[in-house]
Amino acid sequence: MKIPIEFTLNGQKVRTEVEPNELLLNLLREKFGYTGPKYVCGIGECGACTVLLDGEPVLSCLTLAVDVDGHEVTTVEGLAKSRELTLVQKALIEEAGVQCGYCTPGFVIMIDKLLKENPNPTEEEIRDYIRGNLCRCTGYVNIVKAAMKAAEELRKGTTKVAEISKE
Amino acid sequence: MTQVNIRPSRHNLYNTHIIPVRFEYFAPSSLEEALELLNKYGSEAKVLAGGTDLLVKMKMRVVEPKYVINIKKLKELSYIRDEGGEVRIGALTKWRELERSDVIMKYFPALYDAVKAMGGTQIRNMATIGGNLCNASPAADSAPPLMVLEARLILASREGEREVPITQFFKGPGKTVMRPDELLKEIIIPKPEPGTGSAFIKVARTAMDLAKISAATAVKVEDGRIKFARIAIGSAAPTPVRAWKTEEALKGKPFTPEVIRENVKLVETEISPIDDVRSTAFYRREVSKVIVEDALILSHERVVKGWMK
Secondary structure (H helix, E strand, O other): OOEEEEEEEOOEEEEEEEOOOOEHHHHHHHHOOOOOOOOOOOOOOOOOOEEEEOOEEEEHHHOEHHHHOOOEEEOHHHOOOOOOOOHHHHHHHHOOOOOOOOOHHHHHHHHHHHHHHOOOOOHHHHHHHOOOOOOOOOOOHHHHHHHHHHHHHHHHOOOOHHHOOOO | OOOOOOOOOHHHHHOOOOOOOOOEEEOOOOHHHHHHHHHHHHHHEEEEOOOOOHHHHHHOOOOOOOEEEEOOOOHHHOOEEEEOOEEEEEOOOEHHHHHHOHHHHHHOHHHHHHHHHOOOHHHHHHOEHHHHHHOOOOOOOOHHHHHHOOOEEEEEEOOEEEEEEHHHOEEEOOEEOOOOOOEEEEEEEEOOOOOEEEEEEEEOOOOOOOOOEEEEEEEEEEOOEEEEEEEEEEOOOOOOEEOHHHHHHHOOOEOOHHHHHHHHHHHHHOOOOOOOOOOOHHHHHHHHHHHHHHHHHHHHHHHHHOOOO
């Protein structure tokens, strides 16, 4: 039994039909082609499938697609303005916080959201906020450094909080 | 060449990218409608709240419900209300909302500790306090704090509502006193009497993991003597448990490190831990005493030194 749903995906109204047992992650990847969110552990331990649901980070592999009906979903693809990278994306590149890249979309969303909530985080606060995201390559050091660097830019005023990303 | 025998783990065998279960889906828009559905399908239905437990189990085919009743639309069950002598929390309140609530932080430090210790940011944005309780895991982080805070649960069904003290709610791993037609509606926590301190300590491999063992305490000291000390342990018995004997032994005694260390030895007689993937029965028994001692001292310290930052 297909259920019609309508929601805002990366700023655009979309309409589709889903099965009740369909997962948001699969809908985003397969029907809409947004392959930023990744399937890794599937049990809520790794954070690679993180998307924003009404602005709050949630795990799309543990969200039913029917549940986003009437809500707003943002994937990592929806963060950047046009073709420019976001503050956090640039910082991750500069600090070499990316190796295989599989966990990166999750980290980008989380650090982005953290900086909007708390533009002046301590290292401890950063590590606590991203504790639901696993990275098997870089060992977090460079990822945390990137978050600190992005926060530093906010402190210096080179980037304003409103300019962190589009969402 | 050496033959390597690679056996896929159970996790890889069963954890598919999809939910390999078909079910009939309901998304009631009011509590009455939800209770009506539970009344009709109760024993064959599963209630979906945050989904962080149920959907994992459905992916792994641990549960294959015929009906899924998604209660996420019941916004009327999501609230934290300060009503003078007690605080009422809607069962669908997300952990993230508990984390952001000044009321929870101010009156219930043990619960606040548990909120901070549970999952990561994303999980706390999804998981609900009611789901954590109804899932009835011996490791449920919300259970020990709510037990020492003497919370009561409101269970609703089509026939009406009933109130159950949380100490009588759990029956075994995954089992509660709830009937198939009942829904957990509300958690009521009385504000502790002034001078009561509380704390929750969880021992886990990583910040994201379930507890190897956990303990919550609430204690009030008057004129240097223990007026009451409440102790609850998680992950050390088929359900979260109160350590009644230890509590009784501590009552009236002077609050000194020596007295506490001596009396918390009783804790290991009140639990029945097992060996499992997360820890061993031996370790749990040994550590139970240590974290109860630490939690009692921390609880009292919060009264003496102040708690709110």
